[in-house]
Each structure stands twice: as C-alpha cells, then as structure tokens.
Amino acid sequence: MRMRRFGFLLSILMAMVLLAAVLPAAPVMAAGTISIATVPATAPPAGPVGTVVTVTSTANFTPGAGATFSVRIDSGVIVTGTLTGAGAIPAAPATGSQFTVPALPVGTHQVSVVTSTGDTSPNVPFVVTPSLTATPALGQVGNTVLLTGNGFSAGATVTTYWDATTTIGTTTTTAAGSFTISFTVPQSAAGGHTLTTTDAFGYSATFFGFTVTPSTTLNSSTVTVGSQMTISGAGYAPSSSISIKINGALVASTLTNVSGSFSYNLTVPSTVRGAYTLTISDASFNVVTTGFTVNSAVSITPSSFTSGSTVNISGSGFAASSAISSLIDGNVVNATAATTDSLGGFTITGYTVPKLPGGSHTLQVTDASGNTGTVAFSVAQAIAIAPTSGISGTNVQVTGGGFSANSTITISFDGANVNPSTIPQTDSTGAFSASFAVPAASGGNHQVMASDGTFSSSAVFGVTSRANISPVTGPVGTAVTATGNSFASKGSISITFDSAPVATVMADNAGSFNTTFSVPQSATGTRPVIITDGTRSATFSFAVTPSVTVTPATGYVGTSVTVKGTGFTGNGQISIRYDATQFTTTSANSVGSFTVIFNAPASKGGNHSIIVSDSVNTVTATFSMDSTPPPMPALSLPLNGTKENALGEFQWGDVTDPNGITYEFQISRNQNFSVLILEKTGLTSSGYQLTAQEKLVSASRSKPYYWRVRAIDAASNESAWSPAQSFYVGFVLPSWVMYVIFAVVVVLAFLAGMWLGGRRRISVPPAA
16 A cells, blocks of 8 residues: 555656656746836837837846846847846936837737846737838929838738828738838828828828928920910819919919819910019919020911912010011021011011922021021922813923922823923922923823922823814715724723714723714704713714715616615605606605605716705705617618619618617718708618608619618617618519519429439439
8 A cells, every 4th residue: 555655656756857857947037027118108008110118127137247138029139238236227318228119010019128147027018000101291293202101910911092092002011010112192282181001901000291282384494475385283272263473473364173283274475585483373372483484486387388489477585676687598588677576576478488499498587686586497399380281282381399409300290201392400499390292191180290309299280082073064874083082091982973872982091092983864954973981071063964876876768766865854845856857756754864766767878967855955966877879780781782672671780779779761862961862760670661652763873872870779879870881773673573583483493403303313224
C-alpha cells in the first residue's frame, strides 16, 4: 500500500518536472509599470498615425547604472531612452518619454517598455484611427493634389470621394494601412470641400476644409482686335453673376453654373496695340486678374484670289491716327494711302492686287510707330476662254494668270494635249495667252486645262452639235446625205423624216457620223428632218418636190407606158396630157403619189412631153418616140428597063418596123420625080396594081416611066426612097393571056416529050 502511494507521488512529481521542461519560463516581473497619454489627450488613448504619445512610469523599474529602456508597439521598438537613477522613465520631453505613432493599420495596438535591467512593463493598449492629409490643402479646379491616408485596414481597397459623392480615386493600402494617391480638383464652386476615404472593411476618414480658389484661363494671352478670346473660369461662387473688365472698364457679363464655372467668348474690342489687364469677379468678391496683349493684325478678303483681283484690306491694333505703308513679298506696292483711326484700325476697299505669280504671298502693313501686321494670301490660277462654246474646230483664245513665272504652259482638252498656234510661256507675273482649235469631240461640256507642271486651272468649253443634210430639196426617193459631229460619243443617231424613221447610224468616239437615206413617200411641201442622239438634236426642212417618171422612157407607137408621180398634193386631182392633148385624169393618194398606164399614141418620132398637173404643181416628163427610119424597100417588079403593061403591077420587098409600116409609091416621067404621074400613100402591102383609072399610056424605051417606093412608120419616120427604076409601056397582053399561052406551051412541050420517048422505045432492037 505504501509502495503504491509512493509510486503515485513519484509519477506526479515526474509529470510536473516534464511540464516544467516544456513550458516557457515566465518572465521575471519587476515592479515597474507605465501609462500613456495622447497629445491632445483622449481616453482611452487613441489617435491617428502621427499622434504624439507621452509615456509615464507609474512604478519604478529596476535601477541600474546607465540603465536604458525602449518603448515598443506590438514588440517593435519605436523610441529609446535612459532611466533615472531611481529606475523611472524621465519626464517629458526627455528623450524616450514621447513618441509619434508610426504607420500602423487601424485597430488596437500594445505599448510596452523593456529595460536593460531586465524589466518589462505590462502592455498598455493604443487604438490607431484612420486619417487623411491633403497637400496642398487649397487649390484651383484642375490642380493636382496629393492625398495621404494612414491607419486604414492593411492591404485593403480604399475609395476616396470628393464631397462624399464624386469618386476621385481608388487604391490599395500597404501592410501598415497606408496609401498615397494624387487627384485633380474637380469642377467645384469656391470654398471648402471634403475628402472622404473608406476602406473595404468600413473604416473611414474625412479631410475637412480643402479650399477651392477661383481661377481664370485664356485660350491665348496674345490676341488681335476682332478675334475671339475664350475666357474660362472655375472655382467661383455657384450660379453667380460674373463681371468681365478690361483695364477696369466693364466689357461683358455672364453667369457661373452650379459648380462655379463659366466660359465666355469675348470679341476683342477695337483698340490700339498694347498690354491690357483682364479682371474677372463674382458676386461673392472672388476676383482673378490676368493680362493679355493686343497685337497688330491685317486681314485680306478674300484670302485666296486670282491675279489682278480686287480685294479689301483691313487692319487693327496699330498706333492711333498713324499713316501706314504696305509691302507684298517685301516689295512696295501700289496700295492706296491710308491712315489708322483713333483706335488704330483702318480699311482699304477695292484694292487691286498687282499681277503676281501663283502660290503663297505675304502682305505686310507698318504704321509710323513701327508696329507691323502681316497676313498670308494665295494667288489662285485662273484661265478664261473665248468663246466658251462652239463646234469642233472653233478657234479658242485662252488667257491665264497666277501660274509660275516664266514657265511653259501645256493646254489640254479632256486630258489630251492640244497644239496651240504658238507654245505659250508665262511672263514674270505668271500670265500667258494662247489659242487652239477645238478637236473633234462629242457634244456637251469638255474640260480645257492649262498647266505649268505645278499649278493648273481649268474652264469648261461646251461643244455644240452640228449636223447637215444635202440636198435640202428634191422629189421622193432623193438620196439625202446626213452628216454630223459632236453628238454623243458612240451614240445611236436616229433620223426621222416628217416623224417617220428613215435611218439609224452609230456615231464614232468623237460623236461624228455620215449616212444616207432616201426621201420617203410624201406629199408636196416642206417636211421636218430631225437628227437626234436622244439628248442633242438638229432639225432641218426638206422641200419635197413633185416628180414624174415615165417607164419606159423611149418606145414605139403602142408601147405600154407607165407614168408614176410622187410629191404631188395629197389626195389631189391629177391631169395628164401627151403634148397638148389630155388623155386621162386620176387622183393622188394621201402622200401625193399615183400611177397611170397608157399606150403611146401614134406620133412623130422624137421627144414628146407628158405633162402632169394638180391644182398647184405641174411637172413635165419626156417620152421619146422612136425616130429610127425604117429600112429602104427593095424594088422587085418590074425589072429596070423592062416593058410593062399599061395596067402594070409593081412589087417590092417587105419592110418591118416596130411602129408598123406603110408605103409611099410614086411614078414619074422624069428621074427627079418633079412631075408625078401617080402617087399612092398609106399602102400597107409591098405591091401595087394599077387600076383602070390609073392606066398608063404607051411610052417608048427611050422615054420610059420611072418608079420608086419608100417606107414610112407610124411615128412618121421615113426611109430613103428606093433607087428609081425605069419601064416602058407598049402593047402588052393581059396577064391572063400570058398565063394561058404559058400553060399551052407547057402542055405541048409535055406531049412532044411523050411522043419522042415512045418512038425511041420502038426502034430499039431486041436482045440477042
């Protein structure tokens, strides 16, 4: 039992030894303690980073010769000092008796003192609160301000607000709960404003009393009379009237907005050159003064013009009542003499700029005090053409100015160079003159351009269409040639005659064409011929004249002749005559045409008039009747120089002729047929038997009769007389007696022949 109790006590003892071995040794506590107080005082002690804290001993520490102490926050040493001989912390402001709270996150932190004699005071709590500092603490709208924050949560996102509403920055604190940001003072009225920063854990600090001061800016501190000077103000009283003064004189008023800002475009009033003071004030006596300078200025209207133009020159900001002189490109020019007014301004109206080459130039105006104003202007290029429109081939005069001096000018028509009569050269003022012939071109506007390689100018030349028809009068069927140029390039050209299409042709690249059409059936009178490409047109008058064709134009008696007429009065009554004899009438159709067929009447060979008339027109055509004489008849019986019966029969060879033939037969006692014994005309057969009444008396061989015949056709064409043949008349048996005798002789001859033949057969001996 004792042994068991002893073992239990031993076990407890060993456990206690082991526990003592593993537990840390407790510090040896001295009697010294401390207290802390803030400046200014707070209870309990608290404050932002930077707060001054005083440390006081409430009980002395272990003394020691030259003993030191250190003040710690959260085990970090922040200040050290030397204890008094009694082991106390010296009274402030001795070294080590006060410290400034370093950068620490928000919350409670422990303050303690450790001495070199081995004493450690109990912890005294100190609460770090968030704080903000703005540098600077006042400024104008748009200024940059540095904002520093301390005592916020460590590593936390913080957001800063202007007047609790406008976010001006966001950042993250350090491990010590600090941050620094810069921001631009936003649009705000004059006076105090707050800056508030809040971290992600709800800790917040506010900086009160950031003061916004008014500011004024100018878009330019150097201005000219009449220019717009923009005056911008910020940080003035909200919704307040603003007075704008120049050298103390009120020149304008305006109002600020709710943020105390304004902007005003002030037209610089007329005044002499110099420095001026601009004062801006609001109703709350916020005042800002700044300065600006008015310089001399010159303007020219227009600022770009062609050489030799008339312009207006104005100046301002010169000395008052001062004579001025001017230069162009440093050279004296013929400027009109002028003097500035009492405010240093002047105007020259209708000043003719001398001829100048193209490009930029400078006009300089100087007053008697040496004040100078300059203005740049440019001389533009310009050409003039005369005439401005016409047909291809028109000679165009081109004059130009504002080109480079002493340069060669190239003239082009629609981009293609033309050949002027002489190659144009500009003079020292950039002017030139040239002429050229308009090339073949389609109708419409075309560009004429002049260029010196640097400058160019163009004008518009209107090419007018030109057309022609030839002839302009004639009958139906007349071949009319239509020509034209300067119509639409490769355009379809249509031609109408009295509104009826008669031809279509395609123009070439230059709008030229050439075609032929026939005058269609149309009544007599003037008819319009219209040539058009759909845009351009040309109208001509063609006078339709009546015409008559006779087919065939030549013929014989009885030939079927067709008479066709065109171009007579529409639906008019037509009268047709053959020479003086009217042989028919007819009516023309609506386009004045008709056709009549007749047989050529018997008429003398040669030309005959076919006269066609209506109530207005008379046209004569020609029908040529055959005038070829028929062949001369050949005489056959009686033979020349033979004896003929007193009632003789005469015969000759037949003659044929398309007109039909009759014969004329003559008998005379002499060869020249000066005295006719018998003449017969109109004989239709190639022979004639004398009648009893025409019985010839006896004529001897030495004094015979002569006879001849000629042929005459129905066109009165006469053949030559046949060569006359002679015959004489004695006692002559009648023809029938001669025929009987002839028949008896033939019969007797036949019988004699029969008889002789019979005898010859009887006398032939028999064959042996």
